Amino acid sequence: MNLLDCLIASFQLSFSVDPRIIEITLRSLFVSGSAALIATLWGIPIATIIAMKDFHGKFLIKTIFNSLIGIPTVALGFLLFLAFSRESGPLGFLRLLYTPTAVIIGEAILITPIIVSLATTAIEAVDPEIVNLAKTLGASESQASFAVLKEALEGIFLAGIVSFNRAIGELGIAQFVGGFIYGQTELLTTGIWIELQLGNPGTSIALMVILLTMVFTINLVLNAIQRMRGREWKPLLYSET
Amino acid sequence: MEAIAVLRNVTKTFAKKKVLDNINLQILDGEILALLGPNGSGKTTLLKILASILRPTDGEIHFRGVKVTDQNVEKIRMESTLVFQKTVLFSTTVYDNIAYGLRIRRATKNEIDYKVAQVLKLVRLEGFEKRSAKKLSGGEQQRVALARALALNTRLLLLDEPTANLDPKNARIIEEAIATTNRELKTTIVMATHNMFQAKNLPHRIALMEDGRITEVGTSKEIFGRLSKTLASFAAVENTFAGTAKTSEDGSTLIDVGNGIQIVAAAKNVGEVSVFVNPEDIILSKSHFESSARNMFKGKIVEILDLGSIVRLRVDVGKPFTVQITKRSFNEMGLNLNTEVFLAFKASSIQIV
Numbered sequence: 001m002n003l004l005d006c007l008i009a010s011f012q013l014s015f016s017v018d019p020r021i022i023e024i025t026l027r028s029l030f031v032s033g034s035a036a037l038i039a040t041l042w043g044i045p046i047a048t049i050i051a052m053k054d055f056h057g058k059f060l061i062k063t064i065f066n067s068l069i070g071i072p073t074v075a076l077g078f079l080l081f082l083a084f085s086r087e088s089g090p091l092g093f094l095r096l097l098y099t100p101t102a103v104i105i106g107e108a109i110l111i112t113p114i115i116v117s118l119a120t121t122a123i124e125a126v127d128p129e130i131v132n133l134a135k136t137l138g139a140s141e142s143q144a145s146f147a148v149l150k151e152a153l154e155g156i157f158l159a160g161i162v163s164f165n166r167a168i169g170e171l172g173i174a175q176f177v178g179g180f181i182y183g184q185t186e187l188l189t190t191g192i193w194i195e196l197q198l199g200n201p202g203t204s205i206a207l208m209v210i211l212l213t214m215v216f217t218i219n220l221v222l223n224a225i226q227r228m229r230g231r232e233w234k235p236l237l238y239s240e241t
Numbered sequence: 242m243e244a245i246a247v248l249r250n251v252t253k254t255f256a257k258k259k260v261l262d263n264i265n266l267q268i269l270d271g272e273i274l275a276l277l278g279p280n281g282s283g284k285t286t287l288l289k290i291l292a293s294i295l296r297p298t299d300g301e302i303h304f305r306g307v308k309v310t311d312q313n314v315e316k317i318r319m320e321s322t323l324v325f326q327k328t329v330l331f332s333t334t335v336y337d338n339i340a341y342g343l344r345i346r347r348a349t350k351n352e353i354d355y356k357v358a359q360v361l362k363l364v365r366l367e368g369f370e371k372r373s374a375k376k377l378s379g380g381e382q383q384r385v386a387l388a389r390a391l392a393l394n395t396r397l398l399l400l401d402e403p404t405a406n407l408d409p410k411n412a413r414i415i416e417e418a419i420a421t422t423n424r425e426l427k428t429t430i431v432m433a434t435h436n437m438f439q440a441k442n443l444p445h446r447i448a449l450m451e452d453g454r455i456t457e458v459g460t461s462k463e464i465f466g467r468l469s470k471t472l473a474s475f476a477a478v479e480n481t482f483a484g485t486a487k488t489s490e491d492g493s494t495l496i497d498v499g500n501g502i503q504i505v506a507a508a509k510n511v512g513e514v515s516v517f518v519n520p521e522d523i524i525l526s527k528s529h530f531e532s533s534a535r536n537m538f539k540g541k542i543v544e545i546l547d548l549g550s551i552v553r554l555r556v557d558v559g560k561p562f563t564v565q566i567t568k569r570s571f572n573e574m575g576l577n578l579n580t581e582v583f584l585a586f587k588a589s590s591i592q593i594v
Contacts, residue, residue, distance in 0.1 A: 129329045135294045136323040137342035137393065140315055147341075151332055 009202045011209065025210055028188040031100050032168035035107035039163055043115030044156065048145060050116070051123035052131070062120065068113035073172030080106045081176040098179040103187070106173035111163035118162060122155020123148060154226065161222050165215060188214075242269040245397060245429050246291060251300035253286050253453075260286045262453040264300070268397070269446070273423050273430040277440040277464075278450030284433035285326065287450070288399045291431060292323035305396070319346070321397035322390045326405060326433075328382045335361070335377070336370040339389045346393070360388040363418050379550055380411025387415055391422055398422065400432040404439065406548040408567070409521050416443060437481050437517040440464075441592065479563040480518040486510040486593070493535070493588055500559035505535040506591035515594045520553065520565040522590040526583045527574055534585040538562075542580050556584055 050062060083089045084097040096102040126148050134144035149156065171189040178185040180194045188211040195203040246268040253261040261283045268274055268291075276284045289295035290302065293314050302309040304317050322342070331338050339357045348356070361367055364384040369377070374385055383403070390398060403419065404412035420443065422428050434440050440447055440461070447464045449457040457464060484498035486506070494506040496516055504516055524534065540558030552571040554564045562584055576582070 127329055129325060129327065130331070132289070132294045132323075133325065133329045133331075134341070135318060136292050136321075136399075137389070138319050138322075138345040143345065147331070 007205065009206075011206070021206065021210065023183070024186050024188055024191050024207065025214065027100065027186065028168060028211075029214070031103050031174075031187060032107060032164055034104045035111060035167045036160060036164040038104065038108040039111045039115045040160055043112050043159075044119055044149070046112075047116045047119035047123055048149065051120045052145060052148065062117075065113045065116045065120070069117055071110065071113070073110060073170045074176075075172070076110055077106060077172035077174075077176030080109075080173060084177055097177060098181055098185055100178065100185055102177035103174050103185065106177050107167040107170065110170060110173060111166050114163045114166060115159050118159035119152070119156050122152040122159065125155065126151040157222070157226055161219060165219070168211070168215060242271060244268060245270040245305060247303040248287075248290075249301045249303070251287075251290060251297045251302065253283075253290065253295070254298045260453050261290070261297070264453075264455055266448060266455060266458070268429060268431055270396075271423070271427045271429055272446055273419070273432065273444040275440045275444035275447045276431065276433040276450055277435065277437070277447050278433075279435055282450040283453040284435075284450055285401050286453075288323055288401050288431065288433055291397070292321050292399050293318040294323065320395055321399060322393050322395045323399040324386050324390045324401065324403060326402040328379070328386050330374040330382060330385065332375055333373075334370065335366070335372050335374050335385050338374045338385055339392050342389065342393045356392045357388075360392045363391060363421065364388045365414050379548065380407050380414075383407060384411065384414060384418075387418060391418065394426065394428070396429060398428050398430045400430065402433055402435070404436070405434075406551070406553070408551050408565075419443065435479060436519075437592065437594070441594070480520060481515060482560060483513070483515050486512060486514045494593070496591075496593075498560055502538065502559045504591060505588045506593055507587075507589040508591065508593045510593045517592040517594065518562070518586055518590060519592075520563045522586050523562065523564045524585045525554070525556075525564050525566055525570075525574075526585065527576075527580070529583055530585070532585055533587070535588040536591075537583055537585045539581065539583055542576060542578055542582060545576070545578060556582060558584060 050058060050065075080102070081089075081097070083091045084094070084102055086092045086095060086097055089097075096105070130148050130151055131144045134147035135141075139147060169189065171193060174185075174187050174190045175193070178187065178190060180186060180190055186194075188207050191207045192204045192211070195201075195207065244267040248264050248266045251261055251264040251266075252259065264283075264287060276287060278284055286295065290297050293302075293304075293309060296311070296314070304320060307313065307317065309317050331341060336357055339360060340353045343353045343356055357370060358367070361369055364387055366381060366384055366388065369381075369385075374382065377385065387400075387403065400419065404415050407415070416439070419430060419432070423430050430444075432444065442461075444461060446458065446460055448455050449464065482496075482498035482502075482504070484496040484504070486494050486496045488509070488511060489495040489505075494508060494510050496504045496506060496510075496514060498504060498516065504518075506516065524532070529537070529539075538558035540556045540562070542554050543557045543561070544555035546553040546555075547568070550568055552566055552568055554566065554571075554576070556562045556564055564584060
C-alpha cells in the first residue's frame with residue numbers, strides 16, 4: 001500500500017462508524033474529561049488559597065507547581081506504574097494497574113499543576129478590591145471568594161482547556177498504567193502507537209486524524225461558548241449568589 | 242441626635258506603621274460627616290473600618306449600641322456600605338452590578354427590578370440596565386458604583402472621595418444624589434474628601450484628619466470660621482493656601498500667600514485667611530492671554546495624573562496649583578512635564594475661609 005492509498009483508507013476509517021474506533025474515541029474523551037474535572041475540583045480551591053491568602057512558603061509552593069507543569073509524562077507514568085504495581089507497589093492493593101481509573105488518576109495528577117498555576121495567575125490578576133467590594137455589599141467570606149472566582153472565570157476556563165488538551169494528548173501515563181488492553185484501556189494515543197507497532201499505519205493515521213479533529217473541534221466549541229458567555233451568558237452567572 | 246456609630250481609641254497599624262492613631266469619633270444618626278484631610282491622612286482606612294471590611298488593631302467600634310466583634314462583623318456589615326475612590330465594578334451588566342447586594346439580601350426579582358430602576362434614575366442613568374458596566378465612561382462607572390450602594394438603603398453610607406477625578410457634570414450629579422439620599426431617606430453619610438469646596442457645602446459636620454489623627458471636629462461654620470488656622474496647616478489639601486488679606490486700592494482683596502504670589506479675591510476680608518481655588522475653575526494656557534480673569538500666573542507642570550477622560554496637572558507657580566482639564570485639551574495642547582504654562586482664574590472663584 002503506498003502512502004496515498006494509506007491516507008485515503010485512514011480517512012475513510014476515521015469517518016466510518018467502526019465500533020472499535022468509536023469506543024476508543026469515547027473512552028479517550030471520558031478518561032481525559034474525568035481527569036480534567038477531578039484536577040479542576042481540587043486544583044481551583046488550591047489556586048484560590050494560594051492566590052488569596054498570605055502564608056509562609058507561598059512563593060515556594062507556587063514555584064513547585066510552576067515547575068511541575070513541564071514534568072515528562074514518561075517519568076510520571078513510570079512512577080505511577082511503580083506505585084500501582086500489584087506485587088510491590090505501595091498502592092498495589094487497589095488493583096488499579098492497567099485500568100482506565102489508573103489513567104484518570106495519572107492524568108489528573110499530570111494536569112493539576114497546569115490548573116493550579118494558570119488559575120492562580122488568573123485569580124491574582126483580579127482587582128484585589130473585588131473582595132472588599134463584595135463584602136461591603138454584604139457578602140460573606142465565601143461569597144466574596146466566589147465573586148473573585150467569577151471575575152477570574154475566563155482565565156480558569158483557559159486553564160481547563162489547556163489541561164484537557166494536555167490530558168488527551170499524552171502517551172506516557174496511558175502506556176505505563178493503562179497498557180494496551182483491547183476493549184478496556186485502549187485510548188487514541190496508545191492506539192496510534194500500538195497500531196503502528198502492529199504494522200497498521202492506516203489505522204494509526206485514522207486515530208491520529210480523529211485525535212486532532214477532536215482536539216480542534218472541542219477547542220473551537222469551548223472558545224465559541226466562552227465568547228457567547230462574554231456577550232450574553234455572563235449575566236446568568238451573576239444571578240446566583 | 243443619637244450616635245449610629247462610635248469609635249473609641251481606634252488604632253490601625255500596617256507593617257508597624259500606624260495609619261490610624263487613637264481615633265475617637267461619634268457619627269450621628271442622619272448626618273453627613275466629611276472626613277477632610279490630605280492624601281495619606283488615614284481617611285480611607287477609617288472608612289474601611291467603619292464599613293467592617295477592616296478590623297482595627299486596637300480600640301472598639303460600636304454600631305447602634307452593639308460592639309463590633311469577629312463573631313457579629315458579617316451581620317453588622319449589612320448595615321453599611323462603602324463606595325470606593327477607585328471605581329470597582331463586577332465584569333457584568335449595570336443591572337447585575339446593582340443587583341449583587343440585593344440578591345445577597347434575598348430580594349425578589351420584582352424588588353430588584355424596582356430598586357435598580359429607582360437608583361438608576363437617582364444617578365441619571367435610566368435605561369442603562371443592560372449595558373456592560375465596564376464599558377461606560379469613568380463618570381458613569383462611578384455613578385453606577387454609587388447607585389449600587391444606594392440600592393441597599395443601608396443605615397450608614399460611606400463614600401471615599403466620591404467626586405475625585407470626575408468632571409464637573411458627573412461630580413454635580415453625584416453630589417445631588419448624595420444630598421437627596423440624606424434628605425429623603427435620612428441615610429447617615431460619612432464622606433472622605435480633600436476637596437475644601439465640597440467639604441464646605443455638602444456636610445453637616447467636618448472632621449479634620451492629619452497623620453492618622455482627628456485634629457478637629459465641628460460644624461462647617463465652626464471649621465471654616467474659627468479654625469481657619471488649623472485649615473491653613475493643611476498644605477497638602479489641594480489649592481488651599483494660607484495668607485494675609487488686605488484691601489487694595491481698587492477695592493478688591495489682595496491675599497499674599499507667600500513666595501511672591503498674590504491672589505486677587507472678590508470677597509471682602511482682611512487679616513489671616515485661608516483661600517481655596519477649585520481646580521475646575523482654573524484656565525490653563527501655553528501662552529499669555531488677555532482675559533477678564535484677575536489672577537494669572539506663569540509656572541511649570543510638575544506632575545501629570547491621567548484619569549481617563551480628564552487629566553489632573555500640578556503646576557508650580559511658586560506655590561503648587563492643581564488644575565483639571567479634559568484629556569482632549571491635554572492632547573491638543575501637547576502638554577508635558579516641565580512645559581511652561583499660564584494659569585488664570587477669576588477673583589470671584591476664590592473661596593475665602
